[in-house]
Amino acid sequence: MSQIALPLEQTPSPDHDGYLVTAANAEVHRHLQHWREWSHHTMILTGPEACGKTTMAASFETESGGLCLDEASDTEDTEIFHLWNRANSEQKPLLLLSAKPVSKWGVLLPDLKSRLAASLLVEIGPPDQAMIDGLFQKYFNSRGLTISEDALRYLEKRMIRSYAMVQSLAQKMDALAIEAKKPINLAIAKSALEFFDAGDEKVDS
Known part of the structure; x- marks a missing residue:
């Protein structure tokens, strides 16, 4: 997986599309590397705007060949439900991104609620x-x-x-x-x- 670890002397080259790893997102990075261990092949990644979710997702897709859904909180329940079922059917990892916590997604579909509750949930913390x-x-x-x-x-x-x-x-x-x-x-x-x-x-x- 493409990523840039500190110390800061090891700065990325201009064409490097990796992401920095510090204590703020180390847990997220670890889970992305071990996507084969995700519960029900699904991880929900939440965090504030501009925290690097999209860049991390791009690296994840390249490394794993998995599926990714940006702004899952703004996606219809049925679309997420079908994507979750597809990931499990094809044995592919599914990464759901959102700036909002899952509790604020407004999910109404009972089957989707249970599936999201059973999935791995990780949050990017404030920047150190x-x-x-x-x-x-x-x-x-x-x-x-x-x-x-x-x-x-x-x-x-x-x-x-x-x-x-x-x-x-x-x-x-x-x-x-x-x-x-x-x-x-x-x-x-x-x-x-x-x-x-x-x-x-x-x-x-």
Whole structure:
């Protein structure tokens, strides 16, 4: 399975489509590697927006040849039910993705409720500092850039700790650096964080 383990010195190449593994998602990564052990061949993976579910799913599909359903919470009960039955009939693993917990999917079909309840359920936790640093480095590395250590440490103490904020801050720092024709340094990090602290743009946590 394609993935990028820390330490951060081992940064991904620009064309690498892997994902970082830290304590925040280590359990998920372990279960994805051992898909043959899933109860009823099915795993439900939940987690907040921008936490890497789609990238992890892409690696899973390549490695296992299994089935994957994105945004399962927005899918009709019958479609999920048939997909679950197909996976078990064909002895293929099925990965269901959702930003919402299963309790909020609004499942009405009794047979589907029982099948989901019997499936493996794993959640991606909030980003730890290793994940935050790694995501910033991966974002800028993919653009042939680097982010300075003092910029990372400044953001570490002040930013909202969420995947969505990491993504938004990285995009803002990138734009500011291009505009100022400067590297991603402490000044750029301060300006980007001030942009969000001032309420110029809302980021869901």
